[in-house]
Amino acid sequence: RKEVEQDPGPFNVPEGATVAFNCTYSNSASQSFFWYRQDCRKEPKLLMSVYSSGNEDGRFTAQLNRASQYISLLIRDSKLSDSATYLCVVNTGRRALTFGSGTRLQVQP
Amino acid sequence: GAGVSQSPSNKVTEKGKDVELRCDPISGHTALYWYRQSLGQGLEFLIYFQGNSAPDKSGLPSDRFSAERTGGSVSTLTIQRTQQEDSAVYLCASSLLTSGGSTDTQYFGPGTRLTVL
Numbered sequence: 561r562k563e564v565e566q567d568p569g570p571f572n573v574p575e576g577a578t579v580a581f582n583c584t585y586s587n588s589a590s591q592s593f594f595w596y597r598q599d600c601r602k603e604p605k606l607l608m609s610v611y612s613s614g615n616e617d618g619r620f621t622a623q624l625n626r627a628s629q630y631i632s633l634l635i636r637d638s639k640l641s642d643s644a645t646y647l648c649v650v651n652t653g654r655r656a657l658t659f660g661s662g663t664r665l666q667v668q669p
Numbered sequence: 670g671a672g673v674s675q676s677p678s679n680k681v682t683e684k685g686k687d688v689e690l691r692c693d694p695i696s697g698h699t700a701l702y703w704y705r706q707s708l709g710q711g712l713e714f715l716i717y718f719q720g721n722s723a724p725d726k727s728g729l730p731s732d733r734f735s736a737e738r739t740g741g742s743v744s745t746l747t748i749q750r751t752q753q754e755d756s757a758v759y760l761c762a763s764s765l766l767t768s769g770g771s772t773d774t775q776y777f778g779p780g781t782r783l784t785v786l
Contacts, residue, residue, distance in 0.1 A: 564711070602779070603760060603777035603778060603779050603780055604712065604760075604777050605777070606774050606775075647711065647712070656702050656704075656714040656717045656725070656728070657702075657712075657714070657775060658714070659704075659711040659712040659713075660711050661709070661710055661711035662711060
């Protein structure tokens with residue numbers, strides 16, 4: 561079983577739609593959680609950290625459920641520029657991060 | 670300021686040759702990481718350097734892979750006797766660890782796309 565699992569998608573949504581991605585992780589001792597965004601043939605970039613209390617950054621909301629070991633990302637009012645691959649990332653106790661394979665989002669006009 | 674830089678951006682080599690990939694981290698960042706990303710896959714951790722501590726090599730897939738970090742800054746990842754399955758994008762990241770040791774934001778370089786023919 562992979563340490564971090566994501567639905568690869570693609571999620572095809574119209575502009576303005578709300579879309580949600582989930583991610584599950586296997587190590588219950590995981591300490592910190594992130595969503596990264598990766599555009600085609602580019603490096604990953606931090607989108608937001610995920611806190612136990614949940615956090616919001618503009619149109620983006622991240623939630624963490626430690627009991628069920630899953631993380632979610634909600635994007636409201638999708639823009640064309642949101643089209644990318646969203647990587648669920650977990651710190652399992654090492655300094656390096658463990659990445660999911662990513663969920664691809666395509667926002668269509 | 671300048672971000673993480675990597676060179677070369679693309680490398681095509683023949684099976685069995687050795688390759689060296691270079692990473693220049695953000696100035697002042699004490700932690701440096703190497704990952705690789707195969708087509709359509711997530712990032713796979715390879716090796717981690719932190720200051721003068723012994724590197725965490727737990728992700729290196731075979732003894733053909735090695736890395737060093739000179740002077741606490743530039744790092745070189747070396748792959749000996751390359752194989753076709755080594756073809757991937759090799760990404761370097763750096764971060765500024767706090768004294769508390771929590772995982773700080775990792776900033777990635779643009780990667781080196783390695784193709785082994």
